[in-house]
Amino acid sequence: MKTENSKGSILVVDDEKEMCDLLVDMLTSVGYDVEGVNSSTDALELFRHGDFDLVISDLRMRDIDGMELLKIIKDERPDVPVIIITAFGSIDGAIEAMKAGAYYFVTKPFKLREMEALVAKTFEQRMLVKENLRLRKEVQEHHNRRRIIGRSKAIREVYRLVDLVSDSSSNVLILGDSGTGKELVAREVHFGGRRSHGPFIPLNCSAIPEGLLESELFGHTRGAFTGAHQARKGLFVEASGGSLFLDEIGDMGLALQAKLLRVLQDGVVRPIGSSKTISVDTRIIAATHRDLKALVKKGAFREDLYYRLSVIPIRLPSLAERVDDIPMLADHFLQKYAQRTGRPTKRLTAKALDALQKRPWEGNVRELENIIERLVVLTPSEVIDVGDLPWMSVEETPECMWPTGSELLPLKEIERRYIEHVLSESGGNKEKASRILGINRRTLYRIKDRWKNAKES
Ligand SMILES: Nc1ncnc2c1ncn2[C@@H]1O[C@H](COP(=O)(O)OP(=O)(O)OP(=O)(O)O)[C@@H](O)[C@H]1O
Numbered sequence: 436m437k438t439e440n441s442k443g444s445i446l447v448v449d450d451e452k453e454m455c456d457l458l459v460d461m462l463t464s465v466g467y468d469v470e471g472v473n474s475s476t477d478a479l480e481l482f483r484h485g486d487f488d489l490v491i492s493d494l495r496m497r498d499i500d501g502m503e504l505l506k507i508i509k510d511e512r513p514d515v516p517v518i519i520i521t522a523f524g525s526i527d528g529a530i531e532a533m534k535a536g537a538y539y540f541v542t543k544p545f546k547l548r549e550m551e552a553l554v555a556k557t558f559e560q561r562m563l564v565k566e567n568l569r570l571r572k573e574v575q576e577h578h579n580r581r582r583i584i585g586r587s588k589a590i591r592e593v594y595r596l597v598d599l600v601s602d603s604s605s606n607v608l609i610l611g612d613s614g615t616g617k618e619l620v621a622r623e624v625h626f627g628g629r630r631s632h633g634p635f636i637p638l639n640c641s642a643i644p645e646g647l648l649e650s651e652l653f654g655h656t657r658g659a660f661t662g663a664h665q666a667r668k669g670l671f672v673e674a675s676g677g678s679l680f681l682d683e684i685g686d687m688g689l690a691l692q693a694k695l696l697r698v699l700q701d702g703v704v705r706p707i708g709s710s711k712t713i714s715v716d717t718r719i720i721a722a723t724h725r726d727l728k729a730l731v732k733k734g735a736f737r738e739d740l741y742y743r744l745s746v747i748p749i750r751l752p753s754l755a756e757r758v759d760d761i762p763m764l765a766d767h768f769l770q771k772y773a774q775r776t777g778r779p780t781k782r783l784t785a786k787a788l789d790a791l792q793k794r795p796w797e798g799n800v801r802e803l804e805n806i807i808e809r810l811v812v813l814t815p816s817e818v819i820d821v822g823d824l825p826w827m828s829v830e831e832t833p834e835c836m837w838p839t840g841s842e843l844l845p846l847k848e849i850e851r852r853y854i855e856h857v858l859s860e861s862g863g864n865k866e867k868a869s870r871i872l873g874i875n876r877r878t879l880y881r882i883k884d885r886w887k888n889a890k891e892s
């Protein structure tokens with residue numbers, strides 16, 4: 436029905452044959468694919484079997500009346516616009532038609548040019564709506580795919596960089612403290628891009644002794660060294676066409692760094708014990724929680740390798756830099772562990788959330804995840820309150836514990852009691868206590884001396 440290069444397909448319904456033909460001719464001449472019918476029963480039949488972009492229908496017809504037809508169409512295909520025309524133009528009819536979902540209402544007689552303009556406008560607007568829908572769907576899909584949670588400015592910059600690099604083959608260096616999501620981002624870089632059909636192979640450089648790491652990476656021939664009973668391809672070759680994730684690259688020794696650099700420069704690997712080289716097309720995604728630049732300065736990391744790897748560096752923010760994301764992350768982990776444990780999803784009270792947002796989170800997202808997991812398992816009720824947070828039972832003095840009425844205390848006394856409490860909670864460790872109290876140790880001694888003197892005098 437719809438021919439190529441057509442501007443779109445239109446169904447025209449008018450029981451007045453002349454009128455119908457006139458519209459069909461005019462719209463066909465300006466490039467639309469048009470079908471004209473003289474009864475609404477035929478129109479409905481055709482409509483249900485065709486794929487029309489627009490219906491133009493007369494209002495008063497003998498069989499099914501135009502209003503009825505409009506309602507059926509809107510019911511079955513609400514996305515298809517309908518222009519209603521009638522010789523009996525009345526405000527009531529117009530209002531009723533618009534209420535029923537008509538796109539436009541036109542009264543006869545009308546100029547053909549006016550109708551042409553109206554149809555063009557309808558198509559234009561429809562295109563915009565469709566484009567919007569498509570974009571929204573795309574964004575939605577994109578969002579669903581993304582497993583990195585967060586909307587803060589800091590994490591949005593990470594998304595931007597991930598999108599920028601995932602479709603390229605440049606090496607990527609991911610920097611960030613422990614638990615900030617480096618591995619998660621590495622997977623996103625790989626699976627979100629062109630190389631997603633190739634393999635993603637992770638290797639933790641700090642977990643394997645240097646000698647073994649070399650054969651892991653580059654492979655070896657059979658008998659290349661004692662214990663090499665079988666030839667091994669090596670991860671560089673296995674990851675060819677995909678990505679090799681070198682985690683904790685900062686822990687790699689200098690000798691191996693030199694070998695890695697050579698492979699990156701030449702694009703070929705030579706397995707240990709072999710005289711032949713193998714070409715590889717492996718993208719390196721490297722990560723480290725260490726300060727690589729400082730390692731370079733110290734001479735512990737090769738500068739040339741650093742520049743090869745960090746073509747595009749992505750620095751992950753610490754959780755403290757994006758406290759705005761804590762509610763979303765907490766929610767995500769609450770759901771994750773509820774699903775895993777087969778229990779209903781628990782909820783955090785506003786106070787509990789507030790307390791979460793005030794934590795320093797040295798262990799970043801991983802620490803938050805661990806705490807939420809613990810809360811899901813250990814909190815008996817569906818609602819997790821501030822008192823359920825593991826550190827709160829010690830640190831927070833519930834408001835109801837404050838003395839009241841005639842027992843109200845001077846600030847100095849509160850200070851003394853609280854300092855003693857912190858000291859006892861820190862096991863008498865003054866260094867730790869002063870850190871928690873946010874005062875230096877000497878001040879703590881001074882205050883203690885003051886109490887002693889007060890007691891003695
Ligand atoms: N933005 C995030 N959204 C959802 N989950 C996250 C996010 N960041 C981290 N996580 C989760 O936190 C945990 C730790 O993340 P990951 O292992 O990627 O951290 P890392 O930076 O590699 O840590 P390390 O340096 O200790 O290896 C994982 O379970 C991961 O799924």
Ligand SMILES: [Mg+2]
Nearest residue numbers: 614617618682
């Ligand atoms: Mg990691």
